[in-house]
Structures are given as structure tokens and as C-alpha cells.
Amino acid sequence: MKAVEMLGITKSFGSKFASSDIDFHVEKGEIHSLLGENGAGKTTLMNILFGMIKPDSGKILLNEKEVKIDSPLEAIDNGISMVHQHFMLVDNLTVAENIVLGAEPHKGILFDREGAFREIQEIADRYHFVIDPREMVGNLSVGIKQRVEILKALYHRSDILILDEPTAVLTPQEVNDLFKVLNELKADGKTIIIITHKLKETMAIADSVTILRRGELIGRYSIKEVDEQKLADLMVGRLVNFSVEKKPMKDDMPVKLSLKNISLKKNGKQALNDLSLEVHAGEILGVAGVEGNGQSELIEVLTGVAQHYDGTYMIGDADVTNKNAKTILKYMANIAEDRRARGYVKSFTNWENMILGYHTLSDYMTKAGFLKTREIRKITEDEIEANDIRTEGPLQLTDSLSGGNVQKLIVARMLRHQKGLVLAAQPTRGVDIGAIEYIHGELIKLRDAGAAVILISAELDEIVKLSDRIAVLYEGRVAALRKAEEFTESELGSYMLGHDPEKEEA
């Protein structure tokens, strides 16, 4: 029986089709992966099912009966729940309060808090969730918060559960736990839809998969019919080259950058705690870790945004401890962690963003202090050409480009100005597979040419694939630092969660 069926769904935003004439269905009691790149229309399609977006045309059937879903509330009434990528939770309420909101148990006018605790505990026990309904949500880890969202769906008696990129913020261990939970739910007869762009996970958990590309349906397959490579090719629409080839790392290369005993307090919290790192020429140093373990602060120290830390920061022979961003930019080019906040100026056009931070170089500025606009535009045009950036030209607003193309522009700027030392922070966050291939390739090229690259990323796959050495950050410290091939993935995961696998075995 088909638990969900969507027929002929079309939705356009302006002249752009977010989904055009899509047929989609999910069998009752299966785990279905809705696969596609950013902008493929996965989330739009699911938002239509969840009543958040009204389609231009098409109809929805639940359990083979046609329904109208005009709001999330109606979706919930129809037994559909959605776990959003950004959790819909309130930090300073308890787990139970978050879950029962909108359908609170009560005794007369009184909120029955004990009743809520009891009921949530019962549901949690039934599915073997380890969770305390009385705990404040703000104290929970991301993985457990996600569990609260799932409990919310169960409390509202949903049979169909949509999860939007559920593993994006989880460590490998947490992903395993999530998969266990999903399998429990499946065994209980629930229908689960996962929105994702991750092939490995689709292969690991899904029974079937629907692939979307640029708002169009590519196909629906049983998981037995496909493998990772085939999924990737279908998703991107051409053959994808997954493997990266790099020359072996040379020994005895000079140290390009070193941090010694860096400590930094932020908002009264010890964000970096006696952290030391070295990066050599010709290597990519990957920095892994669950987000919020000091990555952002490390980036701020490295780029010179933070200037009140203890310890020593050397680039080559130059002491740049507590020097400002302008000084450090002379030595190190970077890809900003949050490109919208620090990578480009939204109201600037491509040529302006192309030279952002470097406008005082003699290539761009006359001795009298005027910008050489004509030259800069020409340079920008060349860079757009060379890096295959999809844009109308130097005069287009950067903000109107797609995420992948903005990132390519930023990478082009970094490549143009780098002097053998590069910081790449979350370089492929929110960009499509084509751009990921390109960015990874460029980072490898830099390394092979003898540059030192620091790669800070939340994507463990990316770290493992590119890095020569990997440092794991945990609570502002380097919990482990080894050659990449000396880590197994589960070891990395353990270090990310603050465990020490070696000690635990002993």
C-alpha cells in the first residue's frame, strides 16, 4: 500500500521551477531516500507534502485517499511530521514541554507537567530512546535534540515521518544511533522519508530512493538496483569522479604555520584550551570535530579576527601573535567559514568581491589611491572564465549567484592571492557536487604545488578524503593528531565525542 503519493506536483518561484510535474510515492512501512543536490527541489517537494508550500498544481494522496494539506497543522492531523534541518525547539524549556506544545495535557486550567513527563517517558521507553523528559533542551547534544524532534512526531501520533538532512550535524556514532532508531520505527510500521544528498547513507538505510535534479524527477529505484556510483551519476547528470589523486606527501618539509599553546576565552567559556598545531608545506592538515568544539574560534585566531588569545602564532619566521586580519591576509589567503557573513559583501558586485581585502595591491590601485576599475573588471572576467563561474559577468551582484558559484568566486580570489598558505574553512558547505569536485581538485593542486593547506570541515568524508594529517578538535583542544591513514572512521568519531578509543580498549 502506498502511504504517500504525490502526483503531477509543479511549483515555480518566479520563472524558476522548483519542481515540475513530479510524481512521488512511498510504500507504507519503508524508509525512502529523497536524493538530490542542493536546489534539486527535495525540500520544496516535502514542504508541499507538509503543507508549508502550496503547489501550483498536482495532488496528494495518503493511504490512497486524496487529501488537501494547506498547513503544517493539517499535515500533523493527517499523521505527517517533519523534522527540520534546523530544529524547532526552545532551549530553555524541558524536553517534555517542547514536545507537548500545542496539545498540552492539563488538569482543569493547570498544565499537567507530571503527566507530560510520564507520557513522554512511556513513548521513549517503547522505542528504547535514552532521554530524560525533565532535562532542559539547551543542555542536550545535537543528536539527542534530534531525538526530541522525533519524539515530538511520535507524541502527535504521526505515521509518516519526514527528516530533512538528518545526518548533516551528527557524528558517525550518532548517525548509527539514528539509524537504529529509524529501524525501530520502521519495525513499528512507520513510514519514513529522508531528504538527503548523501549517497552512503542512502545505501545504508533506505529501502528505496527517488532522485531529483533541478526540479525534475530522474527516477525511483529499489535500493537493490543501484550503487553509490550510479546514484551519483543520476544525481549530477553526468559521470562523477569521486577519487582524488594526489602525490605522496614528502617528509622534511618546512613548517609554514605553527600555533603554540593557544588559549582563548569567549563569552566566559574556554573556547580554545592550550591548542598547538603545525602545518608543513605540501600537506593538507584536516581539522575534524563536532561543530562548536572550537572550530570557529580557531578560524578567528588563524585569520586574525580574534586578537586576545594567549600563546604564540607563527607564520614561517614571522610572529603574528595577536596581529590583525589585514596583516595576516598578507601571508595567508582563506575561504571563510560562513561565506554570507565573512566571505563576500552582499551589496557588492563580482568585481568588487573579487578583490575584497586586496584592493590596496598595486594591481588594483593607482599610486594616487584610485581603484583601477577597468583592469579589475578585466581580471574578474578572466577569473570567471577560468573558474567556470556561472554569472552574467563582473557587474552582477554576487549575492544573486547560486551558493556553489559564490564559493567558486571566493576560491578564485583565494587562489589568485595565495602565497603558499591557505585556510579553507568549510569550503564545500552548501554547494553542489560539481563545485565540490572543483574545490577539492584545486585544494589538492595547491598542496601538490607545495602550499600548506589547513582544511577545517564538519564533513568527515571530506576531511578523510583530502587530508594528509588529521587533527580532531574536542572542547577547544587537539584530542588526537595523526596521519590520515592511521585513523579508522570509528576512531575519529570517538575522538570527536571526547572518548579516547585507545584507553577504552585497555
Next chain:
Amino acid sequence: MDFVMNLLAGAIRVTIPIGFAALAGMISERAGVINMGLEGMMLIGAFFSVVGSYITGSPWIGLIFAMVSGAMIGLLMSVFAIGFKCEHMLTGVAANLLASGLTVVLLQMIWNTRGKSEAVNGLGVVSVPVINKIPIIKDLIGTISPLFYILVALMLIVWFVLYHTPIGLRIRVVGDNPFMAGSMGVKVYRIQYACMALSGALAGLGGAYLSIGDINMFSKGMVAGRGYIALSMVILGGWHPVGVVVSGLVYGVAQSLQFRIQSVKIPAQLVQMLPYLVTILVLFFVRSKNKAPAMEGVHYYQKGE
């Protein structure tokens, strides 16, 4: 000892209007609306309570006038801040300007003066039987404006509603994450409008204390910044109903002290600065910002807007 008792007794009386206003500011912020208009709401409340008492001869009717007029300002602000998505701060500033202009115009129309209204019947003081026998306590609140007891009662009611009823849970969620609240079927706008009306009514009562609870007349601009002080007390009190009212005492003590040391040989201007200085210092050193409703001042959009 007498000095301390006098100081505290004075402080409690000074705190009453601030307490109402702080409670008012707290409830609107809990629902996500920053209420810069407390000052104006208090002024309107102070004025219309006098009008009510003047027309009917009953200061109690005056109190109802104060609440209704304050609530009207709250609803008017809501139309702009919530309905039209205006900046909350600016909406409040506009309300304050409206209140200060309107009261002067009406003063002219009703009493044909620019500065002060006629004296009207005030609320006077009450002496509650048991309390006026307890030592120490009786010296502090044995004989006091009935608004003191109304404030304490309202503080407890608001606390109870906020933390022990489903509607209270919903109000708290609306301030922290209206989008989540909306997604679970909570009527976000309805809660925000209601909290703003309630906020106006409470601030109106605070204003009424200044006029019919104290000097029994209205005088132009008589709120004198208390609305803004109350906003700071909301922060100091950590957005908790009891906390914000008790925080009002900080200002109260400073103000009361100021009255009592004016005879000392310090320039009067410096002494008069004291309450404001204390407020600023307290805000500087107390960091309870993390207790703030996470999405206060953020405009909520319903589906389809």
C-alpha cells in the same frame, strides 16, 4: 534604625509604579514584543485615571480608565509592531510621543491648562487588619496604597499563569521561537496582541499610582523616565515576574536614598543622578541577557504572508 526603616518604606512606595511597568514589559517581551512604549502607556494611564476620577468622582473607576486606556495603546502598538511589522523600538517611541502630545492636548481641552489637572479624588491608603499589627512589617507596609496589594496579587497571578498553565507555556514559546509555536498550531498573533493589551493595562496601573495613587492630580510629563527604568528592571529581573518586580526595589532604594540625602552638602544635581546611575551600573554588571526570550523583537510571519 529609623533611617533604614524610612528608607525602605519610601523605597517600596517608589517601587510600586516601576513594578507595574516592569511586569508589563516582562509580559510583552515574553511574547516576543519589545515594549519601548511603557513610558507612554504609563503616562496615558496616569492621565486617564485622573479623567475617570474627575468624571465619576470614584478613583476606582479611574483605575479602570487607566487599564483600558493603557490596553488601547498596547493594541495600537500591536497593530503596527505585529500587524504591519514595524520596528518594535520605533513603534514604542511613537507611542511615547503620542502619549506625551495627547495628554497635553487633552489637558488643555478638559481643564484649560497646560501644566496640571485639577485635584481629583485619590485612592488614598489602606490599612490591612492583620498586617498592621506585625512589628517591622507594619512600619513598612501597614498603611499603604491599595495599588501595592494589587501589584503583589498581579505579580503572583502572572507568575502562576506563565509557569503553571498551558497558555503560559505557549506565551513563553512564542517569545523564544514563534515559528516553532506556529508550527505546532499555537495562535502566535493572538497571544502577542493579548500580551500587549495586558502589558498596556499593567503599565496603565503603574501610571495611575503616580497620579491618583499619590498626588491626586495629573501633571505634564509626570512619568519622567520611569518607563525606561522599568525596561532595565525587566533585564535585571531576568524576565521573571517576581524577579522584575523585586528588581524595581533597586531603583526604589536609590530613589528613596536620594530624597533623604538631599540635605547633605553634595550638589543636588549629583544626588538626583543617583537612581539613574545605580540603574546603569546594575545593568552594566548584571549579565542576564541569556535569559532573554530568544526571539524578542523578531517579526513572525504566518504562512502565506
